[in-house]
Amino acid sequence: MLNTATSSKTTPVLPTIGRECADRSTGDTLKLLAEQLKPQRRVVHTGDTIYQAGERFGNLYILNSGFFKIVNLSADGREQVVGLKFRGDWLGFDGIAGSRYSCDAVAMDTGEIWVVSYEALLAACVTHPGLLQVLHTAMSREISHDRDSLMSVCTLPADARVADFLRYWAETLAERGMRTDEITLRMTRAEIGNYLGMTLESVSRALSRLARDNVIGFATKGRRDVQIPDVGALSAFVQRCLAPAPAMLQ
Amino acid sequence: MLNTATSSKTTPVLPTIGRECADRSTGDTLKLLAEQLKPQRRVVHTGDTIYQAGERFGNLYILNSGFFKIVNLSADGREQVVGLKFRGDWLGFDGIAGSRYSCDAVAMDTGEIWVVSYEALLAACVTHPGLLQVLHTAMSREISHDRDSLMSVCTLPADARVADFLRYWAETLAERGMRTDEITLRMTRAEIGNYLGMTLESVSRALSRLARDNVIGFATKGRRDVQIPDVGALSAFVQRCLAPAPAMLQ
DNA sequence: CGTAGAATTGAAGAACCTCAAAAATTGTGG
DNA sequence: CCACAATTTTTGAGGTTCTTCAATTCTACG
Known part of the structure; x- marks a missing residue:
């Protein structure tokens, strides 16, 4: 019934008609970020926490390899896994609004993350507009996927x-x-x-x-x-x- | 047990130590946006759809008054309200990643929305960094709130x-x-x-x-x-x- | 008014959770 | 490498919550 309108969600059709890097592959995006940001690289192991709820925000993290879970904590002690992160995903967006992270990011495997100062990223975006596009795409994806998760759980x-x-x-x-x-x-x-x-x-x-x-x-x-x-x-x-x-x- | 770490979520403490506009009030933020973007204003009525899933992305929308629901649609016909939007909220972030909106935005009351071309917004951000901060804060908030919703439903x-x-x-x-x-x-x-x-x-x-x-x-x-x-x-x-x-x- | 949609409430059933026990797997120290 | 302990997983039985179905009441609107 609504197939035509929503088919783009299940199968990402639409080739690269859009703006420059709308459909860049994960590998290409990572390469761009590595070149333009020269991020600090950090190896993580199972159980390592990259940031915790309440901690002061300052960095965003890009997952180059490995696998993370994002855990939300409520004041009354409930814990909830609210997201899973794979290669190419960003971590830490939740910290921008309140100047503090609102979740825990926990490594579920050995991997490598790239640390990017949010301030430095913004500065770099001024000279490299492509970076801004990559950043917004990552945030947008996360919003869309969170909604899909909610739909799964509810329906x-x-x-x-x-x-x-x-x-x-x-x-x-x-x-x-x-x-x-x-x-x-x-x-x-x-x-x-x-x-x-x-x-x-x-x-x-x-x-x-x-x-x-x-x-x-x-x-x-x-x-x-x-x-x-x-x-x-x-x-x-x-x-x-x-x-x-x-x-x-x- | 985890009260101290998470209290900032329920009650936004931390005065304006942070960056310039981290804790700007809704009214101030709207004023800034109105002045710097001169957005097109559009009155909506109950049932009006601002954008629909599958429609080509181009604009973001800022809700100045009224009240919206965001509806996700699955390929098999399931419908799910995945978000509610109030004064000061932004609509349309889901469209950035795939060049198409992935939800319907439906007015639940009479209200006024401001239409902002994404391209124009990016251009304006270059000269007014405060705008970028406002944009990212809105996206970050949305991510955090989506996670809270998931936690509510799950726990x-x-x-x-x-x-x-x-x-x-x-x-x-x-x-x-x-x-x-x-x-x-x-x-x-x-x-x-x-x-x-x-x-x-x-x-x-x-x-x-x-x-x-x-x-x-x-x-x-x-x-x-x-x-x-x-x-x-x-x-x-x-x-x-x-x-x-x-x-x-x- | 009278009708259509929305909300409430009850009763029965289904889906999922809790509790419990046993089997399988993983980790550890000898 | 093996044995043991700890954890994880599976599976069953019974209970609880929520849904489904249905009837009634309420509200809005021509």
Whole structure:
């Protein structure tokens, strides 16, 4: 019904008719940033925190490799994973408005981040307008994706949410030129469940059902590596969850 | 436990030590934008759509008065209210990354929006760095608030979610210098429920319970106007919902 | 007024959560 | 390299919350 209007969201069509770097690849963007900003590079390991809620804002961070989770904390002690960051993503935008970060950024794997002073970035943007475009694109993407997350949580049943989560993960890796037929979830069931608004048991059951339906597979050893032979099958599974009746013929 | 680190989120402390316009009031910011951008002004009425998903991006919009909802659409026809916009908020950031808007922006009341060409804004930012700060602050706020929304939906039971929604609405109005003791929800129960990830019946029941507990009141005629004598009572209600056991003394 | 949309409320059912136990995996120190 | 402990994951059973379906009341508007 609304397919035509929204198809650009699922499959980024529209070649580079737009402004100069609207569709720059992750690698190209990183190269541009490295050249023009000469950022300080920092290696991180699992569990390292790049910034914490309440800490004074000053830097933005660009993820060159590895994988991060963004954790929101409420005054009453609730914790919520509100975002996952992959290669090419920026971290720290939440700190601009209030002069303090409002989340924790935690490394989920070994990786490298580039540290960029916000002040220095703004200065560099004056001479290199392309940088500003890259910055705004990153912020815009984050806003769009946060909205998609909210929609997932609000409109999909638990099983579909897990399937959609895997689909998003695989597509994100694909965009960045990585393997998607077998992905390693570096999150526990509890962390996935927290991110998706369900219990760890529900995540486990959903994964079991996905495996039973051959939408995903588990590697021989360990159940943290998920085989995704066909990403489209995940989307199809989501649709099947949404279909109310089994739609028996005749 | 984490109070000190996160208190800056609920009550924006920290006076204007920071950069020039970090804590500018909504009115001052609007004045600056009006002076420096001379934006085209446009009056909107309930139901008007400022932009739609799939439409080519070109403008950002600043809400001077009135009230908007942002609606996300999925390829399979699901609709999701993913944001509410009040005076001083910007609309259209989602369009920057993909050169097309990814949501619908729908007016929920009569109001006035200011139309700003993104290109023109970037040009103006070069000569007026304060504008860039205002722009980034608006985007950063949106990212932070989207995360708070996700946390609400993921961690709060239905009743608390409705209470937290009213609390946010009242605090948003307060920040903009409007009345908060009696607010007019210009949304149906169905729209509120959609935004909060629950059915319209659950919203209705939650509001009834809030009224029964005297946390809110209903205006004599009609149940769309909500009286909020004490915003703190809403926060207390949320905490009560989170407390597992009734905590009987002894 | 009278109709259409919106809101409330009740009853029954489904989806998900909690609690619990067992199996699998990972990490650690000998 | 192995054994042990700690953690993670799976799976089942029962309970709770929320949804669905339905009927009624209320509100707005011609």
